[in-house]
Amino acid sequence: MDSIQYNDDEYDGPLGQVFTWLGPRWNNESIFLNATCQDATKLAKGVPCSEPLVVSQDGSWPDIEYIWRNHLGNASCILADNDVCAQHTYYFNGKVDNSTTAAQMNTVKVVVKNVPDYGASRERNDLGFLTFDLKTDLSHLFNWNVKQLFLYLTAEYISPNNELNQVVLWDKIILRGENALLDFKNMNTKYYFWDDGNGLKGHNNVTLTLSWNIIPNAGLLPNIQAIGQHSFKFPTDYTQTRV
Template identity: 80%
Template sequence: MHTVLTRGNAILAYSLSLLACLTFCCFVSTVFLDYRTEAKINTVKVLVKNVPDYGASREKHDLGFLTFDLQTNLTSLFNWNVKQLFLYLTAEYQTKDNVLNQVVLWDKIILRGENTVLDFKNMNTKYYFWDDGNGLRGNPNVTLTLSWNIVPNAGLLPSVFAYGSHSFKFPIDYSVSPV
């Protein structure tokens, strides 16, 4: 006869195998869903200053200030396999030194059960909009894009871009007024 430990081991191994199979089925049931939705972004106020960067080199670098409006409905993104969303607003632009610059300006975590209809007006950026040189002043094509990571119960952690982006340009002159 089998001992109690042998029977307990067989039951535990069977249970874990069954749970792994069910978790895989959960993952497969939502992996092919389209998690994109439309986002409307608009800049309200845009300024650029030339200030010393005391953290790195003492040289003067461009620091951008902007306020933005954001409207989107993320209700359709939540299903039984989504725990939370990690939203982030990025700015992409090109300078003579770098072909691609990407800066995260704002982020937010939305948990299951929280309000998923976002209608923000006149929001300030959460993080500084530093450039590693003087590439913001007069830059004609800065694009704001809303993206998110979906944190699932089981499966991959996809990074998704929203439909819609907003392009704007920085002023040619540096601002001297306080922000």
């Protein structure tokens, strides 16, 4: 999704025009033509969305007058005394952009041990070890207002002790001007993959995702998750070898 537009500049009155445009890279055959905001934003957090969703035939800006004339009931809202009209749009290189960043990741080596966690208690808990590949191009995320990116790789899984576990295994800061084309092979994790019990051994559905915070010079700090994930299994036996 590219932008949400509230626009009644050309109309005097109590109505505000509300719709979400999916952006210039969608065409009239977009899978989101009949989608809801929940469908369009499920891969991103904190992105504003108001229905109806608009897809322009050739990627040009939506015809606001047409929407106003023909879809007034669906694309309008009543403005209260304290309401104002605003516009939220994503730009890249001075142009409206709705590009969604993809990331390719893969696990190379996956083992699990059962050892005492002296940092929390002396009980024996599962400790996972893995190496991973990661490939993505984040260059297009930088503009004049982006100071740096804070990337982090997260493992998510369900265990008997917790309905949802999220463990950050690796992170990286990329400053503006640095190389944002990543192609890592057989990388070690930076942080320990502890479970608060024995939930890793034999676990058959642990999912890796890549996310980042955009650190601006001024403004909000959006949290974005890349398209693409990788699911892997832990062995059914503990390793006795040194890792």
